[in-house]
Amino acid sequence: MSSPLSLRYLFLFLLATLFHSSQADVGTTAHYSPPYLPTSCFGSDASQFPSSNLFGSAGEGIWDNGAACGRQYLVRCISAAVPKTCIPGKTIQIKIVDRALTSVSRPSRNDATMVLSTTAFAAIANASASFVNVEFQQ
Numbered sequence: 001m002s003s004p005l006s007l008r009y010l011f012l013f014l015l016a017t018l019f020h021s022s023q024a025d026v027g028t029t030a031h032y033s034p035p036y037l038p039t040s041c042f043g044s045d046a047s048q049f050p051s052s053n054l055f056g057s058a059g060e061g062i063w064d065n066g067a068a069c070g071r072q073y074l075v076r077c078i079s080a081a082v083p084k085t086c087i088p089g090k091t092i093q094i095k096i097v098d099r100a101l102t103s104v105s106r107p108s109r110n111d112a113t114m115v116l117s118t119t120a121f122a123a124i125a126n127a128s129a130s131f132v133n134v135e136f137q138q
């Protein structure tokens, strides 16, 4: 028979493990416009883009020597220089298709954590902002 105390420890342990493995990161997100091809990940293949047009390029911090290609991230706008820039409660899932450093079309800001397609950026924030702070999670 287990005591309630040990059950509580077990629960806390499981909770801590769960939180650790699903922890989101915080970074900045800029945007870029067409042309999007060719990309560093998949070249000129137009089928690399999800039909939702929710995709982006990886900043050097997450590029991971090319391993970032094809990764999916959940992205949510958390703050920006101008109040009310974020669309509250909106989380999108994007696919990494390029490297921000070498994308054909240049980002609205250099050294962003990730750079979103026009459609993706507009889905989480006012598109007139050049960058916003985001929470993201693979």
Ligand SMILES: *[C@@H]1O[C@H](CO)[C@@H](O)[C@H](O)[C@H]1NC(C)=O
Pocket (backbone or CB within 6 Å): 082, 126, 127, 128, 129
């Ligand atoms: C987006 O930001 C611009 C510039 O700050 C502002 O003029 C415009 O009203 C904003 N649009 C929306 C939908 O909030």
